[in-house]
Amino acid sequence: MRSILQTIEKLVSIFAVSLYLTVAASFLILTRRIPVSPQKFSRKLLAALLPRFQGEILELAHERGNCYVALLPKKLISDSNGGSRLKLFEDGQELPYPHSSHDDIRELGAGRYSHWNDAVYFSSSDNSDPAKNGKRYSVREI
Amino acid sequence: MSCTGRGFLYSLLACPICKSSLNRVGESLVCPKDDRRFPILRGIPRFVESDAYVDSFSFEWNTHKTTQLDTFRNDGSSEDIFRKKTGFRPEDLDGKLVLDAGIGAGRFTDAMARWGANVIGIDLSYAVEAARENFRHLDNVLVAQADIGDLPFKPETFDAIVSIGVLHHTPDTKKYFQGLVPYLRHGGTIAIWVYPAEGEFVTRKQWIPFTSRIPDRMFYQWCRWFVPYGQRRLDSLLIKSIYSIFPFSNQGLGLENDILDTFDGYSPRFHGIHTPQEVEAWFQEVGLVDIRIPGPWNTSMRGVRL
Numbered sequence: 001m002r003s004i005l006q007t008i009e010k011l012v013s014i015f016a017v018s019l020y021l022t023v024a025a026s027f028l029i030l031t032r033r034i035p036v037s038p039q040k041f042s043r044k045l046l047a048a049l050l051p052r053f054q055g056e057i058l059e060l061a062h063e064r065g066n067c068y069v070a071l072l073p074k075k076l077i078s079d080s081n082g083g084s085r086l087k088l089f090e091d092g093q094e095l096p097y098p099h100s101s102h103d104d105i106r107e108l109g110a111g112r113y114s115h116w117n118d119a120v121y122f123s124s125s126d127n128s129d130p131a132k133n134g135k136r137y138s139v140r141e142i
Numbered sequence: 143m144s145c146t147g148r149g150f151l152y153s154l155l156a157c158p159i160c161k162s163s164l165n166r167v168g169e170s171l172v173c174p175k176d177d178r179r180f181p182i183l184r185g186i187p188r189f190v191e192s193d194a195y196v197d198s199f200s201f202e203w204n205t206h207k208t209t210q211l212d213t214f215r216n217d218g219s220s221e222d223i224f225r226k227k228t229g230f231r232p233e234d235l236d237g238k239l240v241l242d243a244g245i246g247a248g249r250f251t252d253a254m255a256r257w258g259a260n261v262i263g264i265d266l267s268y269a270v271e272a273a274r275e276n277f278r279h280l281d282n283v284l285v286a287q288a289d290i291g292d293l294p295f296k297p298e299t300f301d302a303i304v305s306i307g308v309l310h311h312t313p314d315t316k317k318y319f320q321g322l323v324p325y326l327r328h329g330g331t332i333a334i335w336v337y338p339a340e341g342e343f344v345t346r347k348q349w350i351p352f353t354s355r356i357p358d359r360m361f362y363q364w365c366r367w368f369v370p371y372g373q374r375r376l377d378s379l380l381i382k383s384i385y386s387i388f389p390f391s392n393q394g395l396g397l398e399n400d401i402l403d404t405f406d407g408y409s410p411r412f413h414g415i416h417t418p419q420e421v422e423a424w425f426q427e428v429g430l431v432d433i434r435i436p437g438p439w440n441t442s443m444r445g446v447r448l
Contacts, residue, residue, distance in 0.1 A: 009363070010363050013359070013360040013361075013364055014364055014367045016360065017361060017363075018364065020356065021352070021353075021364075021388070024353075025388065027352075028348055028352075028387070029387065033348040034345055034348050064438050064440065066438070067438070079382075079385070079386050080386070097392070097394070098376070098377075099376060099382070099392075101341060101389065101393075102340065102341045103338075103341075103438075104392075104394070106439065107437075107438050107439065108393070108394060110394070114341075116341065
């Protein structure tokens with residue numbers, strides 16, 4: 001009986017909080033408190049119709065800790081404006097952690113990366129300096 | 143008197159109001175000046191009557207008492223973070239008297255105690271119950287329930303003060319930080335980390351007025367369901383879209399840590415975000431010297447009191 005009540009409580013919590021957060025998210029988006037706007041939505045739609053970007057990272061700079069930064073074309077949709085489709089590859093192998101927080105990239109590294117605004121913030125798989133480790137880095141939208 | 147052991151640490155407690163040394167009378171500490179009494183409940187001196195605005199921390203740290211403690215995780219993840227956020231090494235703190243301002247369940251006190259420091263950990267929340275349980279066997283750790291803004295110590299007591307991930311949860315990050323400095327001995331070091339004004343911290347701040355109102359137990363149940371669900375589907379368009387407006391934890395330190403960290407990120411009442419320049423200015427204003435960022439986090443900073 002107790003476990004049934006606990007399950008009901010859990011389901012009610014999940015449903016009620018999901019509903020509440022959906023309403024809150026709508027408010028935050030409509031009032032532009034978080035960075036999703038109709039303009040960005042149309043940009044996202046346009047980006048979806050354009051060919052998927054791919055290219056090699058030839059220029060990069062050290063940011064902090066394990067984090068390095070390379071510029072990307074501004075037309076791409078990044079995590080700061082609706083969810084990046086970008087994958088980062090090291091010698092052709094996909095790095096394991098997209099959409100990572102910048103602090104985690106700096107501190108933990110190990111292949112974490114983030115496509116934010118017009119740049120990719122990333123770390124190499126072994127936290128070596130990607131400008132000097134002899135490995136080739138490329139990006140591709142999927 | 144020996145400068146180690148719990149008896150010594152108890153002797154450092156003072157009346158938060160008049161700063162007089164306290165006398166122990168039974169299970170209370172008594173101020174000799176105004177007879178004010180501070181009870182010792184379940185082995186913890188109490189200088190506040192409730193957990194005020196930090197009830198979410200009372201909940202989370204008593205639910206996740208050991209999730210982030212290296213001693214229980216059998217790894218060095220918290221110690222590693224502590225080193226990088228404070229720049230302290232074991233030899234810096236061995237035998238030193240340290241205040242952990244906002245101990246939580248004690249993930250950083252766990253590291254400092256192993257290094258040989260004498261640590262007093264204070265917290266406004268009932269996280270002190272979890273911390274006391276984690277350190278009851280250690281003679282070099284004392285846990286007390288107190289407000290960072292109203293500390294139960296005399297000025298110039300500590301060799302070092304650390305406050306990692308705490309001050310931005312007070313009503314005024316700068317004021318509470320600067321209020322800690324007088325408790326540092328001359329030549330002592332203070333090290334803090336506060337949320338940076340960038341990336342997901344900015345997004346989360348927008349959510350706080352909504353998420354902090356959800357009853358803790360309900361929001362925690364939701365995090366327990368959503369975080370593993372979201373992590374399994376991070377490549378789906380729906381979860382990517384949700385992540386971009388509601389970033390949840392994915393630190394690679396285990397699912398329990400990520401559930402805890404997501405709850406921790408959205409449930410507190412106060413969520414200050416700050417730039418490195420702002421933090422540096424706070425240090426300069428109170429005359430700290432040798433100010434530097436010790437590691438990869440932009441808003442972790444340490445300084446020395448002249």
